Amino acid sequence: MEAIQVTLPSSKSISNRWLALDYLSSNGIKIKNLSSADDTQLFKRLLRQMKMGRRHTFDCRDAGTAARFITALLAFTPGTHVVTGSEYLCKRPMAPLIEALRSIGCQIKCQVNEGFLPLQIEGVMPTASRLKVDGSMSSQFVSALLLAAISLPHGLAIELEGDVASEPYIRMTLDMMTRAGVQWALKGNPPAYHVEHNIPQCDAVVIEKDWSAASCFYGVAALRPGCRLHMSGLAHPSLQGDCVAMEIFERLGVVSANNGLAMEIERTGKVADTLEQDFTDTPDLVPAVAVACAGLGVEARLSGIANLRLKESDRVASIVTELSKMGCNIEATEDMMCIHPSQLVVSQPVDPHGDHRIAMSFAMLRAIFPQLEILHPEVVSKSFPTFFEMLGRALA
DSSP states (O other): OOOEEOOOOBOHHHHHHHHHHHHHOSSOOEEESOOOOHHHHHHHHHHHHHHHTSOOEEEOTTOHHHHHHHHHHHHTSSEEEEEEOOTTGGGSOOHHHHHHHHTTTOEEEESSSTTSSOEEEEEOOOSOSEEEEEOSSOHHHHHHHHHHHTTSTTOEEEEEESSOSSHHHHHHHHHHHHHTTOOEEEETTTTEEEEOOOOOOOSEEEOOBOHHHHHHHHHHHHHSTTOOEEEETOOSSOSOGGGGHHHHHHTTTEEEEEOSSEEEEEEOSOOOSEEEEEOSSOGGGHHHHHHHHHHHTOEEEEEOOGGGGGSSSOHHHHHHHHHHHTTOEEEEOSSEEEEEOOOOOOOSOBOOTTOHHHHHHHHGGGGTOTTOOBSSGGGGGGTOTTHHHHHHHHHO
C-alpha cells in the first residue's frame, strides 16, 4: 500500500521563538515555513504592534505563549502598556513571571486578580541584573525571560527554582539563541543562565514540522493497522522534545522510517500489553498517548501530568471525562493517570472543552469509530488549522 501524504503544520514553539528573536534583531530574520497556527499569527501581529508603538493594549486572546513572551518584552519597553486576553487566558497563571520581573524593579500591576491577566506594565530598565524564577509551573516563564534579557544593556542572570517543567523547551530556546549569535552561559553557584546583551544576527531560518501535531497521526497509525503515513519535514533528531513520540509509539506497534527529510510510519510491530511513561518533559504528548492506549486496550500508567491541569483546559479532567463517557476504566491523581483495558463504546459526541489537543487526540478514534463526532471542531485552528482535512486523508 502506498503511503498517504500528511502535511503537518510547522512547529508553533520554534516559530514563536524565531519571531521573538526577529523582533529583537536589527536587520530582521527571514523565517521560512512559519506556522499557520492562530497562536503564531497572533503573536506576529502583536510584535508588529510593539514595533509600531502606536497602541499600548495587547490582546493575546487565547495565546498563552504570546502573553508570557509579550509581558517580559514589554517590562523593558518604555511606556505604559496593558496585556490582556480572553476569559480563559485570564485564568491561566502568570505569577512566577510577574514576581520574577518585579524582583528586579519592573512595575507590573495586576488589574483584577493578583498573578493573572490583565496586567498594567510600566516599562523600565531593571534595577538589578540577577533574578530567580520558579519554573515548576511552566517553562514558558523561563523562555520569556531568556529572550527578553537579550535586549538589556548589561544582560541578565536567570536562576531557576523548583523542579522545572517541560525542560526541553528551555533547551530549545537556548539552542535558537545560540544559532542567532546570542552569547549565554550556565555558570555560578547556584547556577544561573547568564545572557549577554546581543543583537540577534541570522539571515534566514527554516522551521521544522511540529512533533506535537505528528503525535496524533502516530495515534492514527497505532489504531489502524495497515495505514501507512508519510510526513515530510519532520526532523529527527529535533529541537522539539516531543520527538520522543517516535519511541513511545514504537511500544504501541508503530514503526518509523526516517530518511532525514521525511518520516514514514505504519503499525507493523507488536503492541505492548502495558505502557509506563513519565511526561514531565513532554506533557503535550499525553492526550494522544492516553487516547491511543484506551483505543488499543493497553494498560497504561502515565506520570508527570500535573502541569496538564494548567493548559487550554484541565487536560487531565478532560481526558478522564471524555474517555469515561466511552466506558473506559480510567482514574487520575494529581500527577498520574491510569488507564485499564476496557471495551470502548461511542454513544455521544466528544466535548473538547475548548482545547485543540483534546479535539485532535479524540478525533484519532475515528480510525475505529468512523461515526465519532467532535463538538466545536474549529478549536484545532489554535495549532493545526487543517487537522481535520489531513485526518480525513489519512483515514480515506
